[in-house]
Amino acid sequence: MKIKIxxxxxxxxxxxxxxxxxxxxxxxxxxxxxxxxxxxxxxSPDDLKKIHVQIILGNTYHLYLKPGMDVLYNAxxxxxxxxxxxxxxxxxGGFQVYSLTDLRKVTKDGVWFKSHWDGxxxxxxxxxxxxxxxxxGSDIVMVLDYCIANxxxxxxxxxxxxxxxxxxxxxxxxxxxxxxxxxxxxxxxxIVQGGIYSDLxxxxxxxxxxxxxxxxxxxxxxxxxxxxxxxxxxxxxxQYLAQDRIRYLMGVGTPPDVLDAVEKxxxxxxxxxxxxxxxxxxxxxxxxxxxxxxxxYRNDDNPVDDQCECYTCRNxxxxxxxxxxxxxxxxxxxxxxxxxxxxxxxxxxKTRDAIIKSKFTEWKNNFLYLYQSEK
Amino acid sequence: MKIKIxxxxxxxxxxxxxxxxxxxxxxxxxxxxxxxxxxxxxxSPDDLKKIHVQIILGNTYHLYLKPGMDVLYNAxxxxxxxxxxxxxxxxxGGFQVYSLTDLRKVTKDGVWFKSHWDGxxxxxxxxxxxxxxxxxGSDIVMVLDYCIANxxxxxxxxxxxxxxxxxxxxxxxxxxxxxxxxxxxxxxxxIVQGGIYSDLxxxxxxxxxxxxxxxxxxxxxxxxxxxxxxxxxxxxxxQYLAQDRIRYLMGVGTPPDVLDAVEKxxxxxxxxxxxxxxxxxxxxxxxxxxxxxxxxYRNDDNPVDDQCECYTCRNxxxxxxxxxxxxxxxxxxxxxxxxxxxxxxxxxxKTRDAIIKSKFTEWKNNFLYLYQSEK
Numbered sequence: 001m002k003i004k005i006x007x008x009x010x011x012x013x014x015x016x017x018x019x020x021x022x023x024x025x026x027x028x029x030x031x032x033x034x035x036x037x038x039x040x041x042x043x044s045p046d047d048l049k050k051i052h053v054q055i056i057l058g059n060t061y062h063l064y065l066k067p068g069m070d071v072l073y074n075a076x077x078x079x080x081x082x083x084x085x086x087x088x089x090x091x092x093g094g095f096q097v098y099s100l101t102d103l104r105k106v107t108k109d110g111v112w113f114k115s116h117w118d119g120x121x122x123x124x125x126x127x128x129x130x131x132x133x134x135x136x137g138s139d140i141v142m143v144l145d146y147c148i149a150n151x152x153x154x155x156x157x158x159x160x161x162x163x164x165x166x167x168x169x170x171x172x173x174x175x176x177x178x179x180x181x182x183x184x185x186x187x188x189x190x191i192v193q194g195g196i197y198s199d200l201x202x203x204x205x206x207x208x209x210x211x212x213x214x215x216x217x218x219x220x221x222x223x224x225x226x227x228x229x230x231x232x233x234x235x236x237x238x239q240y241l242a243q244d245r246i247r248y249l250m251g252v253g254t255p256p257d258v259l260d261a262v263e264k265x266x267x268x269x270x271x272x273x274x275x276x277x278x279x280x281x282x283x284x285x286x287x288x289x290x291x292x293x294x295x296x297y298r299n300d301d302n303p304v305d306d307q308c309e310c311y312t313c314r315n316x317x318x319x320x321x322x323x324x325x326x327x328x329x330x331x332x333x334x335x336x337x338x339x340x341x342x343x344x345x346x347x348x349x350k351t352r353d354a355i356i357k358s359k360f361t362e363w364k365n366n367f368l369y370l371y372q373s374e375k
Numbered sequence: 376m377k378i379k380i381x382x383x384x385x386x387x388x389x390x391x392x393x394x395x396x397x398x399x400x401x402x403x404x405x406x407x408x409x410x411x412x413x414x415x416x417x418x419s420p421d422d423l424k425k426i427h428v429q430i431i432l433g434n435t436y437h438l439y440l441k442p443g444m445d446v447l448y449n450a451x452x453x454x455x456x457x458x459x460x461x462x463x464x465x466x467x468g469g470f471q472v473y474s475l476t477d478l479r480k481v482t483k484d485g486v487w488f489k490s491h492w493d494g495x496x497x498x499x500x501x502x503x504x505x506x507x508x509x510x511x512g513s514d515i516v517m518v519l520d521y522c523i524a525n526x527x528x529x530x531x532x533x534x535x536x537x538x539x540x541x542x543x544x545x546x547x548x549x550x551x552x553x554x555x556x557x558x559x560x561x562x563x564x565x566i567v568q569g570g571i572y573s574d575l576x577x578x579x580x581x582x583x584x585x586x587x588x589x590x591x592x593x594x595x596x597x598x599x600x601x602x603x604x605x606x607x608x609x610x611x612x613x614q615y616l617a618q619d620r621i622r623y624l625m626g627v628g629t630p631p632d633v634l635d636a637v638e639k640x641x642x643x644x645x646x647x648x649x650x651x652x653x654x655x656x657x658x659x660x661x662x663x664x665x666x667x668x669x670x671x672y673r674n675d676d677n678p679v680d681d682q683c684e685c686y687t688c689r690n691x692x693x694x695x696x697x698x699x700x701x702x703x704x705x706x707x708x709x710x711x712x713x714x715x716x717x718x719x720x721x722x723x724x725k726t727r728d729a730i731i732k733s734k735f736t737e738w739k740n741n742f743l744y745l746y747q748s749e750k
Contacts, residue, residue: 039699039706045690067673067698074674075694083690298442299449315420315458319450323442324414330705331414 001187001214003246007356013238013265016355019246021087021139022184023079026054028246029262029351031344032089032270036062038082040341041275042334045084051310051342052349055086055139057270060132061093061100064122065115069135077137077182089270090138091250092129094191095219098147106146108163126167127174130188137182142217143171145191150223157195164193165207172211187214189248195220196229198236205240215246218266222251231260238265255284255347255371259364262351274344278336281325284343288371290318292336297322310342311335376562376589378621382731388613388640391730394621396462396514397559398454401429403621404637404726406719407464407645411437413457415716416650417709420459426685426717427724430461430514432645435507436468436475439497440490444510452512452557464645465513466625467504469566470594473522481521483538501542502549505563512557517592518546520566525598532570539568540582547586562589564623570595571604573611580615590621593641597626606635613640630659630722630746634739637726649719653711656700659718661745665693667711672697685717686710 006016006027017028033040033048036059040048048056058078063069067081075081078088094111097104101113103121110125126144133141144167148160168190175188190213194200208216218237221230234249238261241247248268249261258269274284281292285305290297292304303313304321312321312335324332347367354363381391381402392403408415408423411434415423423431433453438444442456450456453463469486472479476488478496485500501519508516519542523535543565550563565588569575583591593612596605609624613636616622623643624636633644649659656667660680665672667679678688679696687696687710699707722742729738 037698037702037704038695039704042705044686044706044709046686066702067694071674071694071698075676075692081692081695081698083695299446301450311419311421317450317456319442319446320413320456320458323412323446323456327412327441329412329414330417330708331419333705334419334709 001246003244005243007358009355009360010358011361012263014262014351014355014360015265015267016352017246017267021055021187023085023087023139024054026087027352028267029258029348029355030054030268031258031348032057032268033341033344034270034272034275035082037066038063038078040337041279042330042337043341045082047334047338048084048341049086051338052345053086053341056084056088058088058090058136058138059093059096060090060129060136060142061096061124063090063136064093064132065117069132072137073135073181077135079137087139088136089140090133090136090142092133092142092144092191093124094145095147095251097124106163108166110144110167111146126170130171130174130178134178134181134186137180137184137186139186140215141175141186141188143168143188143190143213145193145219147193147220148195150195150220150225152195154195154197154200157193157197157200161194161200161204164191165204168208168211168213172213189213189215189217189246191217191219191250192237192241193220196225196233198232201233201236202240205237209242213245215248216241217248217250219250221249222253222271227257231264234261234264234266255344256368258344258347259351259367263360263364274340275337278340279333281332281336283336284340286367286370287373292318292322293325294322304339305343308339308342308346310339312339312342376621378619380618382733384730384735385733386736387638389637389726389730389735390640390642391727392621392642396430396562398460398462398514399429401462402727403642404633404723404730405429405643406633406723407432407643408716408719409645409647409650410457412441413438413453415712416654417705417712418716420457422709422713423459423716424461426713427720428461428716431459431463433463433465433511433513434468434471435465435504435511435517436471436499438465438511439468439507440492444507447512448510448556452510454512462514463511464515465508465511465517467508467517467519467566468499469520470522470626472499481538483541485519485542486521501545505546505549505553509553509556509561512555512559512561514561515590516550516561516563518543518563518565518588520568520594522568522595523570525570525595525600527570529570529572529575532568532572532575536569536575536579539566540579543583543586543588547588564588564590564592564621566592566594566625567612567616568595571600571608573607576608576611577615580612584617588620590623591616592623592625594625596624597628597646602632606639609636609639609641630719631743633722634726634742638735638739649715650712653715654708656707656711658696658711659715661742662748663746667693667697668700669697679714680718683714683717683721685714687714687717
């Protein structure tokens with residue numbers, strides 16, 4: 001996978017790149033909305049296109065359990081099943097096996113787990129997870145990684161990190177031995193593990209880079225570590241990861257988190273924060289977060305964010321959205337989700353513009369000044 | 376309110392009419408989707424326009440409790456609050472006071488009730504309900520009627536019917552003494568009561584017609600009576616109600632119910648059936664109803680209805696919609712609602728076309744033949 005570096009900030013690691021997938025170009029820095037089960041919660045593909053979403057994320061663990069691989073294969077892959085013709089990245093399910101399932105047994109060959117739906121027993125190997133993502137037909141396939149609890153001691157972190165590398169080798173071999181099922185090209189990304197230990201991260205990256213993936217993700221963060229530790233690890237990883245490959249920070253984060261990571265050279269993000277917060281009635285604005293159920297907004301005729309041009313802000317008042325949440329109407333969830341994702345899309349697109357115009361630091365500081373002013 | 380009779384079927388009572396409201400023309404027969412709380416559940420105004428909805432229904436009881444009249448007045452009325460610039464009809468809340476509230480005390484002046492949200496005590500008089508609908512700013516205002524249980528004996532039905540008439544007189548007087556608050560014209564409809572007793576219905580209509588409302592609704596049906604009884608009462612009412620006024624059958628019904636009532640001369644309908652059924656996964660097709668959770672549809676690549684041109688049918692398979700219901704994703708509720716309402720809009724629009732082309736009976740029989748073929 002070739003990437004074009006459109007701009008590299010002279011003062012920081014921030015950069016703007018473009019790369020091509022079978023379902024279209026992606027311009028970075030880019031944020032990937034989470035649609036684990038084949039839908040970004042509350043939104044249709046039309047909604048996503050209107051807010052300029054470039055790529056969405058599906059989840060192998062979730063899709064394997066429901067609707068099941070036979071359904072996706074019969075439909076001609078996930079794109080056709082869900083009516084989305086732009087890029088899709090699928091996470092391997094390593095994190096879900098770790099976070100959602102009861103019984104879990106890790107062997108050198110893979111991991112046994114019980115379905116969170118019905119308790120049925122399943123086994124994921126690195127090779128099987130490649131096969132599943134061939135059946136899903138995602139544009140970017142993630143390797144099966146071994147996730148550990150945070151905090152974990154260095155011995156555990158080291159063991160997990162080593163197993164992740166072994167699995168990564170098997171994953172890459174199997175990926176290169178197999179073909180796409182639907183006639184278009186897929187890419188495969190490796191995942192850096194190593195917990196909160198810089199030396200383990202270095203070692204892990206060294207091994208991973210030898211395998212030559214199409215891109216590299218930083219995994220195992222945003223699981224309870226401090227901001228300081230997280231930033232340190234991101235710095236370590238972005239300094240060492242290949243310049244000519246996409247760097248994808250998994251599961252991060254808030255708008256300031258995202259800008260911090262862009263500054264260090266991260267290109268790609270996914271996170272449930274904008275969508276999950278929306279469904280809880282927490283809405284992002286240029287002045288910080290806003291809890292829409294608050295009685296302050298009972299008679300507030302203004303849009304959520306007066307600078308925003310999303311469908312929600314162009315058509316509805318805070319008072320109306322508050323009302324929808326107050327009476328549990330699902331339209332409220334959708335309007336809030338549309339706005340929050342638009343906010344993130346806009347944040348990343350403006351960040352890209354600033355990088356290209358050599359004004360990243362100025363833009364970041366201005367954004368944070370306003371965003372944190374009312375907190 | 377003047378109506379234009381575009382066509383009158385020669386064999387049946389079926390007719391096509393057009394009338395004008397401050398927010399646009401309405402062409403009948405017409406079906407009104409229910410949006411009690413200021414949203415047709417799961418849909419945005421954009422969605423409603425795309426499926427050619429002409430008019431939606433709000434509910435005075437619900438809107439009075441939440442968001443509250445101060446909020447609606449501050450927003451400049453319900454249209455502006457919810458971002459819907461087409462016609463709105465508001466029900467008076469008589470039925471909700473009867474069906475939703477615990478404590479209820481009817482006096483000659485009105486009805487005391489307790490809020491189903493918090494148990495707070497409130498009083499609705501015929502005059503107050505007019506005032507509330509002035510604040511809501513609906514295009515069509517309904518009078519407060521007195522609803523009774525079914526079955527009710529004739530003495531109770533007669534008393535309720537008489538009180539409904541007294542309230543109707545007060546409602547009309549108060550309506551004519553007051554003005555619209557937002558600079559556009561509103562209409563007021565009376566409601567025929569009288570239970571399942573034809574003679575009470577006649578007497579009730581006689582009194583109601585003397586009051587000269589802008590239109591007339593048939594109330595107190597679809598509350599558990601048999602189809603035979605309901606059809607008899609609809610026949611009685613449509614034969615006697617003024618030819619030059621709209622006849623609105625409240626709370627009805629299934630597609631065959633609607634066609635039966637159109638045949639007798641009903642112009643307007645509202646019902647929760649298409650929207651509530653959608654949210655339960657019951658979907659209307661030209662071949663009858665379909666329960667989308669059924670495992671039959673697990674790998675069914677066809678749209679819900681292969682003749683349908685709604686957003687749902689043009690873009691998604693039965694298998695995908697089944698999956699969304701199976702994993703409790705709200706997009707499923709919206710896609711099913713879009714389809715069911717489109718089905719109803721299409722049903723009524725084709726019915727209107729058939730009436731205009733003098734082919735109502737043929738169209739009705741053909742529709743029912745297909746619709747009931749797979750039951």
